[in-house]
Amino acid sequence: MNGLYRTIAGRTRSGRFFAKALAEGARSSTLCVNAKSGLLARAGLRWQCSNTFPRIGSDPFNMFERLPTSLHPNALRISSGVRAQHSSTVASPILADASPVQGKELQTEHTEQHRQDHQEEAPSKPIVGWWYLFSGSLVFGIVAIGGLTRLTESGLSIVEWNLIKGMKPPRSQQEWEEEFEKYKQFPEYKLLNHHMTLPEFKSIFYMEWAHRMVGRFIGLSFIIPGAYFAYKGHMSKIIRNRSLLVAALIGGQGLLGWYMVKSGLSDEIMEKAHAVPRVSHYWLAAHLGSAFTIYSIMLVTGLDILRANKAKAIENLRLILKHADVIKFRRYAIGTAGLVFLTAMSGAFVAGLDAGLIYNEFPKMGEGYVPSDMWAMSTRTERNPNPGPFWKDLLENPSAVQFNHRVLAMTTASSVGALWLYSRRVKLPRNARLAVNALLAMAGVQVTLGITTLLYLVPVPLAAAHQSGSLTLLSIALWLMHTLRYVKR
Numbered sequence: 001m002n003g004l005y006r007t008i009a010g011r012t013r014s015g016r017f018f019a020k021a022l023a024e025g026a027r028s029s030t031l032c033v034n035a036k037s038g039l040l041a042r043a044g045l046r047w048q049c050s051n052t053f054p055r056i057g058s059d060p061f062n063m064f065e066r067l068p069t070s071l072h073p074n075a076l077r078i079s080s081g082v083r084a085q086h087s088s089t090v091a092s093p094i095l096a097d098a099s100p101v102q103g104k105e106l107q108t109e110h111t112e113q114h115r116q117d118h119q120e121e122a123p124s125k126p127i128v129g130w131w132y133l134f135s136g137s138l139v140f141g142i143v144a145i146g147g148l149t150r151l152t153e154s155g156l157s158i159v160e161w162n163l164i165k166g167m168k169p170p171r172s173q174q175e176w177e178e179e180f181e182k183y184k185q186f187p188e189y190k191l192l193n194h195h196m197t198l199p200e201f202k203s204i205f206y207m208e209w210a211h212r213m214v215g216r217f218i219g220l221s222f223i224i225p226g227a228y229f230a231y232k233g234h235m236s237k238i239i240r241n242r243s244l245l246v247a248a249l250i251g252g253q254g255l256l257g258w259y260m261v262k263s264g265l266s267d268e269i270m271e272k273a274h275a276v277p278r279v280s281h282y283w284l285a286a287h288l289g290s291a292f293t294i295y296s297i298m299l300v301t302g303l304d305i306l307r308a309n310k311a312k313a314i315e316n317l318r319l320i321l322k323h324a325d326v327i328k329f330r331r332y333a334i335g336t337a338g339l340v341f342l343t344a345m346s347g348a349f350v351a352g353l354d355a356g357l358i359y360n361e362f363p364k365m366g367e368g369y370v371p372s373d374m375w376a377m378s379t380r381t382e383r384n385p386n387p388g389p390f391w392k393d394l395l396e397n398p399s400a401v402q403f404n405h406r407v408l409a410m411t412t413a414s415s416v417g418a419l420w421l422y423s424r425r426v427k428l429p430r431n432a433r434l435a436v437n438a439l440l441a442m443a444g445v446q447v448t449l450g451i452t453t454l455l456y457l458v459p460v461p462l463a464a465a466h467q468s469g470s471l472t473l474l475s476i477a478l479w480l481m482h483t484l485r486y487v488k489r
């Protein structure tokens with residue numbers, strides 16, 4: 001390496017690259033850069049060389065494509081950096097001792113390589129995929145715990161929210177009594193639980209406390225390893241950004257949970273006749289919807305990362321997924337997954353309004369298939385002289401909300417059936433076939449669980465199974481989508 005390169009190498013990152021390239025045997029012996037400004041100018045160098053050698057192609061940066069392959073990642077970094085601040089003053093880097101013909105061959109080969117390298121970042125490490133799946137399984141668990149918390153009416157037992165202090169449950173008798181006293185100030189105790197004893201309070205307290213502790217654990221178990229993986233460079237850029245989003249969503253989930261609880265602590269409930277102290281079904285649906293969203297991102301991301309590490313599997317998939325039939329099938333599968341999500345959200349409305357405690361029959365609702373009080377809130381009657389808009393019924397009338405859930409559930413189940421029938425006619429990847437079969441089976445289980453939950457007036461075990469069933473159904477729908485999706489990282 002001559003003195004000039006050493007000087008460049010010592011002063012800029014790109015200079016180090018040039019020097020390294022030459023030291024490792026790049027065929028160029030002259031590197032010609034007009035450095036009035038641009039790359040070398042940043043190193044404080046002014047170096048004018050004669051344009052005696054032919055320029056390669058129209059791209060002054062083609063020299064990178066002629067360097068040994070081992071240097072390409074570096075070359076890419078620098079070339080894109082240069083492009084970003086590209087100015088016409090950076091003239092033509094010329095490779096002195098490559099013949100034009102030889103240069104052309106090399107150029108084609110390396111240009112392709114260059115393009116691919118530039119587009120395809122290495123996938124995240126498999127451990128990141130496993131971590132996403134583990135976090136997803138924790139979210140599944142907390143959804144089930146949340147369902148139990150609601151069904152055992154424990155959710156309003158802790159009337160404060162403190163991220164750190166809230167971790168310590170009361171220990172002494174005095175602490176327990178103080179906590180119980182706080183609970184007594186709120187409508188749930190005053191209207192529903194005024195006969196409650198301290199041991200009974202302890203059991204609902206522990207249920208809610210466990211729910212919140214698992215929430216904290218999920219936050220930490222996502223953020224700490226995540227920061228470590230990012231620091232170690234185990235994540236691709238896209239996954240790093242997605243992880244930030246998921247971490248924010250987890251934080252937001254805690255906030256949503258607290259606002260949900262607060263909606264059930266409001267004293268306004270005391271002023272309404274026949275009011276039942278419970279959280280707003282809108283907040284409940286938002287909290288459940290956000291949990292389902294976080295879970296979906298974790299599941300799909302985990303599966304994607306693990307597959308991105310299996311080059312052969314990706315290649316086979318790439319070929320199958322090109323078929324028009326498969327593309328069409330995939331669209332239907334996405335639509336069906338969307339329907340499952342929507343049905344689950346309408347289920348949260350049923351749960352939030354205790355709408356499973358009326359019309360405990362199936363398929364009819366009273367005399368007909370549509371409940372007679374479907375539009376009770378928006379119809380003028382003697383008892384309702386000031387009717388609201390029709391959407392109030394759709395969102396707040398328990399009869400209409402249950403009806404909507406039935407209709408959506410049946411639509412979802414029929415779409416799953418149709419998707420399954422369609423799958424018989426399409427040549428699918430093996431695990432996509434497995435997923436679509438599992439989807440059909442699980443849709444059957446879920447509808448059966450829903451109907452029995454209704455017929456038996458929402459017993460805790462059936463309602464909890466129905467809730468977890470909905471997330472299982474969504475998981476299978478997402479898995480099916482994943483098997484039909486081509487992802488690189």
Ligand code: HEM
Pocket residue numbers: 147150151288340343344345346347348349350351352354355356362405406408409410412413443446447448449450451453454458463464466467470473
């Ligand atoms: C694709 C099918 C279905 C899905 C995805 C689904 C999903 C859900 C979800 C997520 C909940 C909220 C659970 C909670 O937060 O605790 C729910 C509640 C409920 N669903 Fe479904 N459901 C389906 C079918 C049905 C069917 C066919 C019926 C009966 C006709 C039904 C009846 C109910 C009832 C009564 C509740 C309230 C249970 C409670 O209060 O905990 N579901 N559903």
